[in-house]
Amino acid sequence: QKEVEQDPGPLSVPEGAIVSLNCTYSNSAFQYFMWYRQYSRKGPELLMYTYSSGNKEDGRFTAQVDKSSKYISLFIRDSQPSDSATYLCAMSAMTGGGNKLTFGTGTQLKVEL
Amino acid sequence: DAGVTQSPTHLIKTRGQQVTLRCSPKSGHDTVSWYQQALGQGPQFIFQYYEEEERQRGNFPDRFSGHQFPNYSSELNVNALLLGDSALYLCASSLRQEQYFGPGTRLTVT
Numbered sequence: 001q002k003e004v005e006q007d008p009g010p011l012s013v014p015e016g017a018i019v020s021l022n023c024t025y026s027n028s029a030f031q032y033f034m035w036y037r038q039y040s041r042k043g044p045e046l047l048m049y050t051y052s053s054g055n056k057e058d059g060r061f062t063a064q065v066d067k068s069s070k071y072i073s074l075f076i077r078d079s080q081p082s083d084s085a086t087y088l089c090a091m092s093a094m095t096g097g098g099n100k101l102t103f104g105t106g107t108q109l110k111v112e113l
Numbered sequence: 114d115a116g117v118t119q120s121p122t123h124l125i126k127t128r129g130q131q132v133t134l135r136c137s138p139k140s141g142h143d144t145v146s147w148y149q150q151a152l153g154q155g156p157q158f159i160f161q162y163y164e165e166e167e168r169q170r171g172n173f174p175d176r177f178s179g180h181q182f183p184n185y186s187s188e189l190n191v192n193a194l195l196l197g198d199s200a201l202y203l204c205a206s207s208l209r210q211e212q213y214f215g216p217g218t219r220l221t222v223t
Contacts, residue, residue: 004155006155008153032210034211034212036214041201041219042216042217043117043119043203043214043215043216043217044156044203044214045214046211046212046213046214049210049211051210088155088156090155092210097168097169098161098163098168098169099144099161099169099207099210099212100146100158100161100169100171101146101148101156101158101205101212102158103155103156103157104155105153105154105155106153106154106155
């Protein structure tokens with residue numbers, strides 16, 4: 001079983017829809033949670049960063065972390081065609097010996113006009 | 114402020130050859146991590162450098178080695194290339210927990 005599970009999609013939604021992207025994880029040591037957006041053949045771009053449980057909002061994006069359920073979500077409001085990309089969840093543990101990121105496989109999102 | 118830069122952008126090598134990839138971190142960042150991303154997969158952690166030392170390593174063979182220089186830039190070396198090493202190699206820099214990625218180097222092994 002992978003440490004981080006993410007539905008690969010593809011997920012297709014109409015413009016203006018609310019998008020919900022999710023990941024589950026098994027390692028209870030994970031404390032830092034990130035969402036990255038990756039356009040085709042480009043490097044991942046950091047969208048949201050959350051420490052421990054709770055919600056964080058930034059513009060049209062909201063990140064939620066539920067450590068009790070080992071479940072994280074990213075919500076995109078008023079989705080736009082420019083949001084079409086692969087969304088990767090990533091997480092790391094608090095250690096004194098490094099902070100490697102463990103990624104999900106990514107969810108491919110297409111926002112259609 | 115320049116972000117993370119990587120060179121070269123693309124590279125084609127033959128099985129058995131050796132390759133060196135380079136990374137310059139974001140200004141002010143002191144930690145560099147390297148990841149391998151196969152097509153359709155999430156990035157896999159190779160190793161992380163801090164203060165010119167390998168601080169953490171993922172499940173990659175010794176054919177993968179690296180170096181960090183006093184100016185925090187870094188190199189990834191891969192020896193005895195295999196077809197399965199074909200991937201996008203990503204460098205990320207950080208000062209604390211958030212890691213910022215470069216555009217990647219696409220390596221094709223034929």
